[in-house]
Amino acid sequence: MEQKIPYKIYLSEDEIPTAWYNLRADMKKKPAPLLNPATLKPLTAEELSAVFCSELVAQELDEDTAFVAIPEEIRNFYKMYRPSPVVRAYCLEKKLGTPAEIYYKFEGNNTSGSHKLNSAIAQAYYAKKQGLIGVTTETGAGQWGTALSMASAYFGLDCKVFMVKCSYEQKPFRREVMRTYGATVTPSPSNTTEIGRKILADFPGTTGSLGCAISEAVEVATHTEGYRYVLGSVLNQVLLHQSVIGLEAKKALDKYGVKPDIIIGCAGGGSNLGGLIAPFMGEKLRGEADYRIIAVEPASCPSFTRGKYAFDFCDTGKICPLAKMYTLGSGFIPSASHAGGLRFHGMCPTLSELYDQKMMEAVAVEQSSVFEAAEMFARVEGILPAPESSHAIRVAIDEALKCKETGEKKKILFGLTGTGYFDLVAYEKYNNGEMGDYIPTDEDIQKGWATMPKVDL
Amino acid sequence: MEQKIPYKIYLSEDEIPTAWYNLRADMKKKPAPLLNPATLKPLTAEELSAVFCSELVAQELDEDTAFVAIPEEIRNFYKMYRPSPVVRAYCLEKKLGTPAEIYYKFEGNNTSGSHKLNSAIAQAYYAKKQGLIGVTTETGAGQWGTALSMASAYFGLDCKVFMVKCSYEQKPFRREVMRTYGATVTPSPSNTTEIGRKILADFPGTTGSLGCAISEAVEVATHTEGYRYVLGSVLNQVLLHQSVIGLEAKKALDKYGVKPDIIIGCAGGGSNLGGLIAPFMGEKLRGEADYRIIAVEPASCPSFTRGKYAFDFCDTGKICPLAKMYTLGSGFIPSASHAGGLRFHGMCPTLSELYDQKMMEAVAVEQSSVFEAAEMFARVEGILPAPESSHAIRVAIDEALKCKETGEKKKILFGLTGTGYFDLVAYEKYNNGEMGDYIPTDEDIQKGWATMPKVDL
Numbered sequence: 081m082e083q084k085i086p087y088k089i090y091l092s093e094d095e096i097p098t099a100w101y102n103l104r105a106d107m108k109k110k111p112a113p114l115l116n117p118a119t120l121k122p123l124t125a126e127e128l129s130a131v132f133c134s135e136l137v138a139q140e141l142d143e144d145t146a147f148v149a150i151p152e153e154i155r156n157f158y159k160m161y162r163p164s165p166v167v168r169a170y171c172l173e174k175k176l177g178t179p180a181e182i183y184y185k186f187e188g189n190n191t192s193g194s195h196k197l198n199s200a201i202a203q204a205y206y207a208k209k210q211g212l213i214g215v216t217t218e219t220g221a222g223q224w225g226t227a228l229s230m231a232s233a234y235f236g237l238d239c240k241v242f243m244v245k246c247s248y249e250q251k252p253f254r255r256e257v258m259r260t261y262g263a264t265v266t267p268s269p270s271n272t273t274e275i276g277r278k279i280l281a282d283f284p285g286t287t288g289s290l291g292c293a294i295s296e297a298v299e300v301a302t303h304t305e306g307y308r309y310v311l312g313s314v315l316n317q318v319l320l321h322q323s324v325i326g327l328e329a330k331k332a333l334d335k336y337g338v339k340p341d342i343i344i345g346c347a348g349g350g351s352n353l354g355g356l357i358a359p360f361m362g363e364k365l366r367g368e369a370d371y372r373i374i375a376v377e378p379a380s381c382p383s384f385t386r387g388k389y390a391f392d393f394c395d396t397g398k399i400c401p402l403a404k405m406y407t408l409g410s411g412f413i414p415s416a417s418h419a420g421g422l423r424f425h426g427m428c429p430t431l432s433e434l435y436d437q438k439m440m441e442a443v444a445v446e447q448s449s450v451f452e453a454a455e456m457f458a459r460v461e462g463i464l465p466a467p468e469s470s471h472a473i474r475v476a477i478d479e480a481l482k483c484k485e486t487g488e489k490k491k492i493l494f495g496l497t498g499t500g501y502f503d504l505v506a507y508e509k510y511n512n513g514e515m516g517d518y519i520p521t522d523e524d525i526q527k528g529w530a531t532m533p534k535v536d537l
Numbered sequence: 538m539e540q541k542i543p544y545k546i547y548l549s550e551d552e553i554p555t556a557w558y559n560l561r562a563d564m565k566k567k568p569a570p571l572l573n574p575a576t577l578k579p580l581t582a583e584e585l586s587a588v589f590c591s592e593l594v595a596q597e598l599d600e601d602t603a604f605v606a607i608p609e610e611i612r613n614f615y616k617m618y619r620p621s622p623v624v625r626a627y628c629l630e631k632k633l634g635t636p637a638e639i640y641y642k643f644e645g646n647n648t649s650g651s652h653k654l655n656s657a658i659a660q661a662y663y664a665k666k667q668g669l670i671g672v673t674t675e676t677g678a679g680q681w682g683t684a685l686s687m688a689s690a691y692f693g694l695d696c697k698v699f700m701v702k703c704s705y706e707q708k709p710f711r712r713e714v715m716r717t718y719g720a721t722v723t724p725s726p727s728n729t730t731e732i733g734r735k736i737l738a739d740f741p742g743t744t745g746s747l748g749c750a751i752s753e754a755v756e757v758a759t760h761t762e763g764y765r766y767v768l769g770s771v772l773n774q775v776l777l778h779q780s781v782i783g784l785e786a787k788k789a790l791d792k793y794g795v796k797p798d799i800i801i802g803c804a805g806g807g808s809n810l811g812g813l814i815a816p817f818m819g820e821k822l823r824g825e826a827d828y829r830i831i832a833v834e835p836a837s838c839p840s841f842t843r844g845k846y847a848f849d850f851c852d853t854g855k856i857c858p859l860a861k862m863y864t865l866g867s868g869f870i871p872s873a874s875h876a877g878g879l880r881f882h883g884m885c886p887t888l889s890e891l892y893d894q895k896m897m898e899a900v901a902v903e904q905s906s907v908f909e910a911a912e913m914f915a916r917v918e919g920i921l922p923a924p925e926s927s928h929a930i931r932v933a934i935d936e937a938l939k940c941k942e943t944g945e946k947k948k949i950l951f952g953l954t955g956t957g958y959f960d961l962v963a964y965e966k967y968n969n970g971e972m973g974d975y976i977p978t979d980e981d982i983q984k985g986w987a988t989m990p991k992v993d994l
Contacts, residue, residue, distance in 0.1 A: 086550045087616040093543045159544040160628070160919045171617065171691075189646050191921040191956070233916040234628075253710075253961040257921060259968045260912055455717055459690040462617045464648045464714060499648070501958040504710035511716045 087170060089332040091163035096155055097327040100320045102139075103358050104430060105146035106365040109437065111316075111429040112404035113141075115391060117533065123401055130302055131309050132317075135206040139317040146362075148320060150202075151209075157201045157234060158324070161190035166332040167496075171460040173480070180483035182476055183340065184496040185329040185356060186463070191257065194466065194498030195352050196227035196312050199321035203310045204231035213306035214238030218268065218293030220247055221421060222254030223466075223498065224312035229261035240307075242268040242296045245288035254502050268293040275299055290423075291396030291410075298399060313349025314394060314403070314428045322355025329493065330359045340371060340493035342479055346471040347375040347384065347442070348421050350428035356495040357440070364439060373440040374479075375431065376471040378450070380518040381414040383407060383427045384435055384442035386525055392426055392532045402533060405432040408520075411531025415518035421468045425528065443475055446517040450474045451510040454500070466498040467506055544627060546789040548620035553612055554784040557777045559596075560815050561887060562603035563822040566894065568773075568886040569861035570598075572848060574990070580858055587759055588766050589774075592663040596774040605777060607659075614658045614691060615781070618647035623789040624953075628917040630937070637940035639933055640797065641953040642786040642813060643920070648714065651923065651955030652809050653684035653769050656778035660767045661688035670763035671695030675725065675750030677704055678878060679711030680923075680955065681769035686718035697764075699725040699753045702745035711959050725750035732756055747880075748853030748867075755856060770806025771851060771860070771885045779812025786950065787816045797828060797950035799936055803928040804832040804841065804899070805878050807885035813952040814897070821896060830897040831936075832888065833928040835907070837975040838871040840864060840884045841892055841899035843982055849883055849989050859990060862889040865977075868988025872975035878925045882985065900932055903974040907931045908967040911957070923955040924963055 104110055113122035128137040139148065150158075169182040187195035207215050214237050219225030225241040232239035241263050248255055248267035258265050268288045269276040273296040279286060286292075301309035312318065333340065343360055345353035353375055363369040377384055383406045393410040394400040407426040414423045427435075434440055447467070454470035456477070457463070465473060476494040483490050500507065509515045561567055570579035585594040596605065607615075626639040644652035664672050671694050676682030682698040689696035698720050705712055705724035715722050725745045726733040730753040736743065743749075758766035769775065790797065800817055802810035810832055820826040834841055840863045850867040851857040864883040871880045884892075891897055904924070911927035913934070914920070922930060933951040940947050957964065966972045 088550070090547050093545070157919075160624075167617075191915065191919060191958075193958075230916075230919060234919070252965065253958075256961040256965045256968060260915055260921065260964050262916065458648065458717055459687075459719065462614075462648060462687060462691070464717065501648075501650075501710075504713040507717050508709065508713045511713060 085168050085336050085338070088165040088167050089335065090165050091328060091332055093159050093163070095331060096158050096162055097150065097324055098155070099147035099149050101323040101327060101358050101362060102142065102146055102148060102320050103323070103354070103361055104143040104316065106362050107433065109433065110143050111433040114401040114403055117393070117398070117402050131298060133203070133206045133210050133212065133308050135209065136203060136317050139320055140315060151205060154202055154205050161197065162324070163328045164189060166329055169461055172457060175456065175460045176477065176480050176484065178480040178484045179487060179489045180480040181338070181489065181491045182480055183333065183338070183491070183493045185325055185493065186496045187325060188463065188466070188496065188499035192223065192227035192230055193501060194223050194227065195322060195325060195355065196224045197230060198324050198355070199312060199318045199351065200224070200227035200231040201234065202321040204228065204235045204237055207308055207310070208235040208237055212237065212308055214240060215310045216240045216242070216297040216301040216307055217310050217312070218242045218290060218297045220244050220290050222247060222251060222258065222502065223421065225263070225265070226254055226257050227312070228310060229258040229263035232263065233261040239263040240297070240300060241265045242270070242293040244268055244290055244293050251502065268296050270296060273299045289396060294395045295399050313351040313424070316430060318351045319354035319428060319430055322351050323358035325352070325355040325495065326358040326360060329356065333493070338491055339369070341490040342372045342374065342492045344374045344376060344472045344475050344479070344492065344494040346422060346468050346495070346497065347377050347427065347431070348468065349424045350431040352495050352497045354428060354431055361434065361439065374475055375435070375440060375442040376475045377442060377444050378422050378471060379444040379446045380520065381408065381423050381425070382444040383425065385444045387427070388529065389432060389436050390532065394426065403429050405429050406435060407532070408525055409528030409531045412525065412528025422471065445471055445474050446519070448515050448517050451515055453477050455510070463496070464500045465496060466500045467503050469495070469497040472496070542625050542793050542795070545622040545624050546792065547622050548785060548789055550616050550620070552788060553615050553619055554607065554781055555612070556604035556606050558780040558784060558815050558819060559599065559603055559605060559777050560780070560811070560818055561600040561773065563819050564890065566890065567600050568890040571858040571860055574850070574855070574859050588755060590660070590663045590667050590669065590765050592666065593660060593774050596777055597772060608662060611659055611662050618654065619781070620785045621646060623786055626918055629914060632913065632917045633934065633937050633941065635937040635941045636944060636946045637937040638795070638946065638948045639937055640790065640795070640948070640950045642782055642950070643953045644782060645920065645923070645953065645956035649680065649684035649687055650958060651680050651684065652779060652782060652812065653681050654687060655781050655812070656769060656775045656808065657681070657684035657688040658691065659778040661685065661692045661694055664765055664767070665692040665694055669694065669765055671697060672765055672767045673697045673699070673754040673758040674767050674769070675699045675747060675754045677701050677747050677880070679704060679708060679715065679959065680878065682720070682722070683711055683714050684769070685767060686715040686720035689720065690718040696720040697757060698722045699727070699750040701725055701747055701750050708959065725753050727753060730756045746853060751852045752856050770808040770881070773887060775808045776811035776885060776887055779808050780815035782809070782812040782952065783815040783817060786813065790950070795948055796826070798947040799829045799831065799949045801831045801833060801929045801932050801936070801949065801951040803879060803925050803952070803954065804834050804884060804888065805925065806881045807888040809952050809954045811885060811888055818891065818896065831932055832892070832897060832899040833932045834899060834901050835879050835928060836901040836903045837977065838865065838880050838882070839901040840882065842901045844884070845986065846889060846893050847989065851883060860886050862886050863892060864989070865982055866985030866988045869982065869985025879928065902928055902931045903976070905972050905974050908972055910934050912967070920953070921957045922953060923957045924960050926952070926954040929953070
């Protein structure tokens with residue numbers, strides 16, 4: 081007899097994965113390496129070690145090892161908020177009247193409010209293990225900064241966060257969460273770094289940018305004894321750590337014999353999507369199973385659907401390595417009116433390569449339709465979703481409605497990366513009917529591309 | 538061999554209680570009934586039914602039935618966020634270096650952010666079942682209003698929330714969560730009610746009070762066809778619904794053979810504490826087991842520790858029934874500088890009676906020490922606690938530290954009622970070193986008592 085699927089499938093703590101899965105190991109054609117922007121040669125471990133912890137550099141460069149053991153200290157921390165549940169969206173299915181089965185892997189039940197903590201704790205652990213004093217990073221809206229603050233507090237590391245000045249002022253709540261966890265939060269640009277002082281002199285009154293905050297964080301990390309810089313998305317190491325999402329999700333679904341037909345995730349830098357799909361994509365790469373995999377991006381920042389696959393700078397400040405990725409150009413600036421994250425001009429190289437190999441699809445959605453989906457989901461499933469996650473909800477609903485038309489009983493899995501408790505300004509706009517859609521013109525994208533490195537690679 | 542206790546003890550969905558437990562059934566001396574303030578006679582079902590749903594009135598008055606079946610519709614909703622975990626605070630124990638075992642029942646993993654949803658969904662269900670159109674209520678900071686909005690959205694009920702005007706303006710985020718769930722949120726006092734217009738005329742520019750918001754909500758409920766008023770604490774029916782907390786907690790601990798020596802909960806109106814202790818207190822009342830039970834209240838609003846046990850109004854507006862309870866007087870106003878909830882001048886009659894019978898203890902704590910405990914807890918346990926819940930954390934830590942002195946391996950259970958994501962203004966004050974303590978003088982309390990009904994009962 082078929083076992084009734086509960087609302088929430090929880091694994092036991094013993095079932096938390098003991099190893100992360102490195103998707104690249106199963107890719108025949110590997111993603112392109114990061115390049116030194118000065119030499120245009122692949123970055124060496126030595127070069128990377130000036131910026132990142134040694135063990136993270138090793139993870140970054142290792143494209144052959146399929147499984148990397150998760151240290152016990154990290155697993156113990158995971159036990160505080162993991163395994164996260166796979167939820168059967170019975171109420172949403174009923175609301176839609178769809179024959180499809182909808183499942184979501186919910187990563188929001190921790191104080192950072194998202195999946196970011198999965199990698200933050202790993203990066204903090206390796207920093208501590210290397211005997212470092214602290215870490216630096218940048219944050220925009222503050223999700224990643226919060227996660228890193230929590231992880232640093234746990235291991236007793238100092239944590240210096242450069243927060244884009246306009247967010248620092250307009251989003252004081254996440255700032256205070258970080259401070260409660262003992263982090264130093266500095267509005268960027270600041271007077272505490274050379275690059276910050278230069279930017280303040282050149283652009284008095286600027287409210288900052290993520291690119292500028294990255295530059296300050298890297299400067300402090302590379303100029304302060306005992307510090308390294310950490311990053312919350314895009315990198316291979318981050319995708320590795322985030323594979324815990326997909327490994328747990330697959331194990332939970334396997335228990336009930338559920339094989340998803342469609343797997344959906346929102347995509348900004350790619351950390352959540354890369355983590356969620358990891359073991360499924362692994363099976364697909366090895367020819368063991370097939371899944372339809374859909375990346376959802378905002379129509380206002382459509383890297384996959386309208387970008388080009390080329391080497392580009394990862395940051396607007398052009399101090400970071402070159403990465404081969406789907407990109408709108410490092411000079412592309414999504415509309416400030418776009419709510420929530422997913423504002424990165426590029427996409428992580430691993431997912432870019434998989435997209436190029438047609439192993440996954442991508443779709444761009446407009447934010448007013450995303451908030452419509454968010455509102456419906458909140459009302460029937462009881463969780464107020466983050467705007468980022470709601471991109472995946474939108475497409476999951478659309479696919480479920482297609483099943484209603486066709487009568488197909490497809491099984492849909494999507495990633496609910498986090499909660500929207502710190503995004504109420506965006507919800508207020510939506511509630512007041514003031515939310516618009518912002519789609520870049522072809523000219524906007526041409527302008528972004530014009531900022532790409534003028535090298536033939 | 539003893540089974541290793543996991544970080545989080547989750548029950549399965551099948552283990553969600555099928556019946557709530559009515560503590561009063563096991564009390565030899567029952568709590569005093571609510572009185573009609575005009576006649577000073579116990580309120581009848583008929584009188585109560587003008588304000589509350591019929592089935593809730595029955596629950597309110599029934600002091601004999603020990604177990605009340607939980608309707609399937611409510612259990613299905615519970616499945617979306619319950620069973621909530623009992624967490625073994627391994628990291629906090631380690632940080633404190635205590636031989637004590639610390640456990641907490643965590644009720645914050647739902648969008649309302651607290652245990653309030655347990656009763657909101659029950660009250661919305663009975664309203665729907667009675668064929669009502671909608672419900673009205675008041676809210677201060679917005680926790681209860683959020684829970685009721687979510688519950689109303691689920692059952693398709695209209696929900697009208699009167700939100701104290703200063704909170705409406707200063708805490709826009711919870712307001713927007715309520716609006717996202719489809720509730721109408723009106724700043725109180727408002728022009729939409731007779732009492733609101735009167736108050737606005739008498740006190741132009743007033744920023745409102747909970748008492749005034751209650752009056753408006755009750756007026757709308759009793760003057761609008763198809764509406765009833767609902768309340769989130771103090772009442773017997775609310776304690777009944779909240780017993781799900783304690784029933785789950787006990788079942789989870791029983792699985793691992795853990796019998797708590799000390800049970801700790803914060804106490805404002807008493808809904809969380811009454812729910813958490815229900816089955817344990819039941820055993821104590823029946824002489825089957827003994828537990829030390831501690832209510833924790835803020836030193837700024839010390840109903841148990843400095844109040845008197847007498848009949849008093851439940852609201853500052855003096856329109857609600859008289860209840861026999863530990864009270865500081867309905868005219869007592871806790872300092873506006875006190876952060877978070879637990880500002881009610883009285884205490885629910887059931888807990889008041891149990892306290893009077895010396896079945897439980899009470900302790901008052903100052904808010905700066907509460908936030909110290911909150912910060913420590915957040916850093917090691919990874920959850921940013923609500924200020925209310927942090928009162929219980931404070932005393933749990935104190936008791937664990939006593940065990941460190943004596944070497945006793947006591948088992949401590951406390952209720953972590955919710956998260957502090959909407960209380961960051963208070964955390965900011967604490968982070969900035971601007972948090973003070975506010976202890977009423979004896980004169981303040983005498984003044985509060987002077988507002989009590991002048992009747993000899």
